[in-house]
Amino acid sequence: MHFRLASEAFDTAPLRDGLQQPGCGGFCAFEGWVRDSNEGRQVDGLSYEAYAELALAEGERIVEEAIARYGIGDACCVHRTGDLAIGDLAVWVGASAAHRDEAFRACRYIIDEIKHRLPIWKKEHYVTGESAWVACTHAYREHEHESDHAHRHHEPAAAFAPDYxxxxxxxxxxxxxxxxxxxxxxxxxxxxxxxxxxxxxxxxxxxxxxxxxxxxxxxxxxxxxxxxxxxxxxxxxxxxxxxxxxxxxxxxxxxxxxxxxxxxxxxxxxxxxxxxxxxxxxxxxxxxxxxxxxxxxxxxxxxxxxxxxxxxxxxxxxxxxxxxxxxxxxxxxxxxxxxxxxxxxxxxxxxxxxxxxxxxxxxxxxxxxxxxxxxxxxxxxxxxxxxxxxxxxxxxxxxxxxxxxxxxxxxxDPGEADIALHFDVLEEALAAGFQLVDLRETKEIIAEPLGVAAARQISSAQILAHAGEFAQGRWLLVCASGRRSAHAARLLRAEGLHQVHSLAGGVSALRVTG
Amino acid sequence: MTVVNLQYYAQLREQAGMGGEQLATAAATLRQLYEELCARHDFTLAADALKVAVNAQFCGWDHPLREGDTVVFIPPVAGG
The missing domain is CATH 3.40.50.720 (NAD(P)-binding Rossmann-like Domain)
Known part of the structure; x- marks a missing residue:
């Protein structure tokens, strides 16, 4: 058994000893501890709740995958459930291998996959007395970014043969x-x-x-x-x-x-x-x-x-x-x-x-x-x-x-790279000397004001009728998604107006980064 | 009056509120017919933005209308 859940604090020394093998020259362990804050909120403890049957089966699978993937000697993982205080050990991973590189990688693989796949839910208790269940969202998984070269010697022995x-x-x-x-x-x-x-x-x-x-x-x-x-x-x-x-x-x-x-x-x-x-x-x-x-x-x-x-x-x-x-x-x-x-x-x-x-x-x-x-x-x-x-x-x-x-x-085709410009906030565009043209309909503008002054408001369908107004100065056309503004900018460029640009991604891109 | 069967696609279906209809019209050509329909259904697309087919063949806008023709108006669509 390579994975287990522990409802109370556990001793890691026997776990480490259990992974020792004569052929292993490297051992790597990872410990996850309870921290006193998360996303800016002060935390004074948390509770883990697991769907035990599924967690045990999936945890076992993850550790076995790591052993096969990196060809290591042995590995194991223990995850806490129940109530934990600041500094408590929440999860322990250990891996032993012939060489240190595989031990490090296997250890990382196990903790990344545990965070990503295990049906364990975390409830944070804040110092304010409130508490909340915290979703374990997208976890960065280092092994997805490994080059094939790095572990090609440790691929599972039996390759999958497609059945057509x-x-x-x-x-x-x-x-x-x-x-x-x-x-x-x-x-x-x-x-x-x-x-x-x-x-x-x-x-x-x-x-x-x-x-x-x-x-x-x-x-x-x-x-x-x-x-x-x-x-x-x-x-x-x-x-x-x-x-x-x-x-x-x-x-x-x-x-x-x-x-x-x-x-x-x-x-x-x-x-x-x-x-x-x-x-x-x-x-x-x-x-x-x-x-x-x-x-x-x-x-x-x-x-x-x-x-x-x-x-x-x-x-x-x-x-x-x-x-x-x-x-x-x-x-x-x-x-x-x-x-x-x-x-x-x-x-x-x-x-x-x-x-x-x-x-x-x-x-x-x-x-x-x-x-x-x-x-x-x-x-x-x-x-x-x-x-x-x-x-x-x-x-x-x-x-x-x-x-x-x-x-x-x-x-x-004038090339999109030159037409579409990225700005995190519109103030940057103004500082760079652009005048803004809002191509959105009035109801869109009311629903989401630009926050800075636009020099013109012109419906995208009317842009060519106003072409003469863009002969002087640098212009940045703005719409919700960047699509109408890019099209309008291309129409104006075709009229010989080369100082007309489009806000890449539109107003919605500003909102994400701004 | 010429009785024709009309089919609307995409934005036109949405604006007409129906996929098609039978219509008695005084229009002599497809262009006149579309002008009549723009008034009837508040279509916003210009004829030049559309393709039109009569009896399953694409036609020009000056094509004459005949009794019993099935006329299909097709806007370009981009969703994916």
Whole structure:
């Protein structure tokens, strides 16, 4: 037995002695003590309550994992329950190993996992007489950041072999199809509501390499539709959590991640490294960039987007109709809606994302499919599906063809890095000589005032009519999320106004850091 | 008057408060029909921001209306 709960103070000397082995040259122990304050509040004691059966089983599992992972001699852990005073020993971890490095790492692994996974709740007693149950939120786990090199000698002996038997049984897949999947490289842009099912189905199917692009961190409001993530992942970069889930699901899949959105400078080159790209963002700008990069690199692209109970799906193959054949110009953000402003039920992006994964597998395996380009409309309320063929002769062909339209669009792209500026507080922008333009609607401004004076208040839809006012001086456009302001700044830049910038992340980003 | 079947998607469905309707109209073209609908449902999107399809084929806004046509209005959407 490597783990136990203690309802009263315990002696650590016998625990240490029990870990001594002739082959062990290093021993490392960690002790967790009760501290007199937490998050600025004075504490004079606390109580631990455990779901004992589960805690014992999970604690045992954690210590065994550490022993196997680092190949150490032995380890054990004891966690207190009941009432504790300041300075009392709350948890003890010990690990013995041939060399000190493994002993340190195993000890750290055990305490990090104990804090993260054990069903033990802490009630703090404050000096004011109050008390409160304290949530054990996201714990930093050092071993997640270890390089493979550091512990590759201590991986569990039996490697997991993925079992593809259920799909191998399909006549159209078979061993040859499975080999094609293993040799494929797919880039998924956006690891949100659409991206989660795409990533998990493609990883499960055994696609050899998955690239994942996403700059966002996981928010509690994502969890109803973004099925790769859990409560404990909140605050973490989506690409990091997604990578971990893919590795847990199918370690045979190689994962490459980009934690910043692609831009006009690198998108064509990155697309060229993949057989197929699946565009899963909620961002029109990203969809147009992906379209242009797919056309110019000759990469197949699967687009989908959702609005409330509906979705749209379009597969773009080299030489056939593209997104700009349908909608030549990127629409303004207030024309297209978003999950934030319009609302969405989780299964809607779930369904469209699963359809994107299906289209990806059809393309990779060359399964039967309609060849003519089309826009598919899906309505999940009335279960209607409409396939509208796209006549490429009436699209970009009228403007020199998809490739030259895409090339011109990328050349015009001024680059987001120069347009979007980060400020922690708006006073910094004023101090840097910017005049502020608030693009929000009056009711948004009332709900959340800027706190500093804006030189202008102009609705984002009206910005071009006011272009003449921005010829002199440096301007920072501000909206709630940074999306309307970035679009407006690009419109003004296209008019030759180069001193116009957008507040990155909008007012909501200020609130988090400010 | 021409009787046509209309289908609304995304923002248009939300603004109309319905997924579709049958309508008798004096409009001769899709553009005239959409202008009539803007007044009827307070649609905020300009015709140029939309795609329109008649009987499951994309059409230009000058396309003439015929009795019994099914007309679908499609805004671009971005959610994910």
């Amino acid at each position: 038997s259920r799909q191998l049984r399909l006549r159209e897949v078979g061993e040859a199809g499975q080999a094609r999947l293993a040799a494929s490289r797919v880039l998924v842009i956006g690891a949100g509501g659409l991206g989660c099912p795409v990533i998990s189905y493609l990883a499960g199917a055994g696609v050899g390499t998955l690239g994942i692009v996403d700059g966002d961190r996981i928010d509690a409001s994502n969890l109803h539709r973004q099925t790769l993530y859990g409560m404990r992942d909140i605050g973490e970069l989506k690409v990091d959590a997604a990578r971990r889930r893919v590795t847990a699901l199918n370690p045979a899949v190689q994962v490459q991640t980009w934690s910043k959105p692609l831009d006009a400078d690198n998108a064509v080159e990155v697309f060229g490294q993949f057989d197929l790209v699946v565009e899963c963002t909620d961002d029109m700008r990203s969809r147009y960039l992906s379209n242009d990069a797919a056309v110019l690199s000759g990469t197949r692209l699967i687009l989908a987007s959702v609005y409330q109970y509906e979705g749209q799906l379009q597969v773009i193959e080299p030489g056939a109709a593209c997104l700009r054949c349908l909608w030549p110009h990127e629409p303004a953000p207030d024309e297209v809606g978003s999950c934030v402003s319009s609302g969405v039920l989780g299964p809607v992006p779930g369904t469209l994302g699963a359809m994107q994964a299906m289209e990806a597998l059809k393309l990779l395996l060359d399964l039967p499919r309609p060849r003519e380009p089309a826009l598919l409309l899906v309505n999940l309320l009335d279960m209607g599906m409409t396939r509208l063929p796209i006549d490429a002769r009436r699209g970009c062909a009228l403007h020199g063809g998809c490739a030259s339209v895409a090339r011109r669009a990328l050349e015009r």
